[in-house]
Amino acid sequence: MNNAGLTVRALTVERSGFPIIRSLDLDVPLGRVTSLLGANGAGKTTLMEALAGLIPVSAGSVELDGTRIEKLGRARRVGAGLALVEQGRTVFGDLTVLENLTLGKDRSAWGRALAVFPELDQRKHVHARFLSGGEQQMVVLARAILADPQVLLIDEMSLGLAPVIIQRLMPLVRTLADAGMGVLLVEQFATQALAVSDHAVVLTRGEVAFRGAAQDLLDDSDRLRLAYLGESQTQNGTAA
C-alpha cells in the first residue's frame, strides 16, 4: 500500500499517435511542492492533462494514495482526490465571485474560500468577468482547493499575470503543501516556483532530464538555464 500521494510509473502519453511523454516515472508526495520544468513543447501540459484524465494514457500507471486511477475519467479522479488548475483562467464570467465558488457546493464553501483568499470578500458580488486577471486566478485556485484534493496539479497559473500577483500566489502554494497537500507545479517563472518547492523535475522531450532538490537546481544556474532552453543533459552538452 502506498500513501505517498501521486505515484506515476512508466507513463507514456501520445498525441496524434506520437509519444509526447515517454516511460516517465514521477512522485508527487503529500506535503511537498514538486516543480515540473522544461522548455516549450517538453510535454508539461500533456503530462498534467493525462494525470487529470483529460487525455488518455497509452501505457504505465498512475496511483493516488495506493489506488490505480489512470483509467478513471476526470470527475472520478477529482472524487479520488486529484484536482487540476488548468492553463488559462476559466471563471464563469456571468456569475458573481460568490456564485463561482458556491455553485453546487454546500454553504461552508464560501467560508473555506475566504480563509485562503480573504481579499475576495469585498469582490463577492462582482461578476467574475470584471475581475482582474489575478483575482480571476484566485477564484480558479479557490475552486480547485474547495474540492479538497490530496494532490493539486497547477499548470502555469501565472500566465499573463503581474509579478506582484505571482508573489501573492506562490507562498500560497507553499501553505497548501504545509497543510498536507501534494502539489505539482508547472510555472514559467522557474526561480519563483523553485523558491517554494521541495523537489524539481526537468522534462526534456517527454523524458526526465533532472530530478532532485529544488534548491540544488536554484543553486546551479547552468542546469537551470538548460531546463529553460530544453537542451539535453548529455555529457558533451549537445543541444536537443
Ligand SMILES: Nc1ncnc2c1ncn2[C@@H]1O[C@H](COP(=O)(O)OP(=O)(O)OP(=O)(O)O)[C@@H](O)[C@H]1O
Ligand atoms: N492536441 C495536440 N495534438 C498533437 N500534438 C500536440 C497537441 N498538443 C500538444 N502537442 C504537441 O505535444 C508536445 C508537447 O506539448 P505540451 O503543450 O505538452 O508542452 P509544454 O511543455 O506544456 O509546452 P508549453 O510550455 O509551450 O506549454 C509539443 O510538441 C506539441 O506540439
